[in-house]
Amino acid sequence: MASLEWKLLRSEYIYKDNWLTARKDACLTPGGKIVDPYYVLEYPNWVNGLAIAEDGQVIMVRQYRHGFGQTILELPGGAMDPTDASPEIAMRRELLEETGYAFETVIALGDICPNPASSNNLTFMFLATGGKKVQEQQLDQNEEIEIVHVSMEELKEMVRGNKIRQSLHVTCILYALMRLGEGRI
Template identity: 65%
Template structure:
């Protein structure tokens, strides 16, 4: 297999903020072709997770998403804070903030690159089981989240009928259902 990695010749930041950083790179391919401008968006890593209570019900959340101008049914998740020591810690923090639940068992389902062509971050995927409500939601100032409980069968049906629109969440749900042996491979 040949090396297809590009060489970074220069990089300049166009915009820097807590939630979004944009840079312009100049790169060179192994064949010598110079690629410029190449825009890259930098984000902190994200986390999301399928949350299952002790009684087997799945905790879903509803919230408005300005990017597409719609309220969506999703799984809990969010951005890793700079102070989070690990993706698992970040996911446990997000679960507690968004749902008020703590979980007995955690399984890492891996990580995926949301858009590796133009973004530098990863999304870390989790399955949390044995959830018990321990507190009220502690939402960020810009969050309005409603909790919705559904069965695992209903969750699988939502995936099969393409009723969930957040692709990173669908990926996590799919991996969780495979892990739980609720989704069959063709």
């Protein structure tokens, strides 16, 4: 099988910030075509997880998403910090910060590419079970998050009804439901 990978000829950073880095690449395709410019967005890796409290309720977060211009219901999660030793540690940190819950078990469900055509990062997905409220939320300066508890059936109904708009979170929910043996929604 022939390689389909492009050869990087040069790369130039256009913008660098904590939350977004943009670069302009020049590439050579296996067929000999020069692709210039090709823009790539660099983001930190992300984590998200289906969080289930010890009473069986799913813990979700409701927050305003400015890029979309709406308040939406999502799974807990966020960007990995450079100090996070692993995706699981990042997930546990995000769960505690956003919900105030600590979880007995955090199971890795895999990783996915948010947008491999133009972004370089991964999203690591988890299933967290046995959640107990141990503290109040410890939100970042720009976060305003409302905790919402739903039953597993309500969660499935939201997926069926296209009520969860964050595609990375829908993917995690589906993987988690399969892991729980509840793959039929």
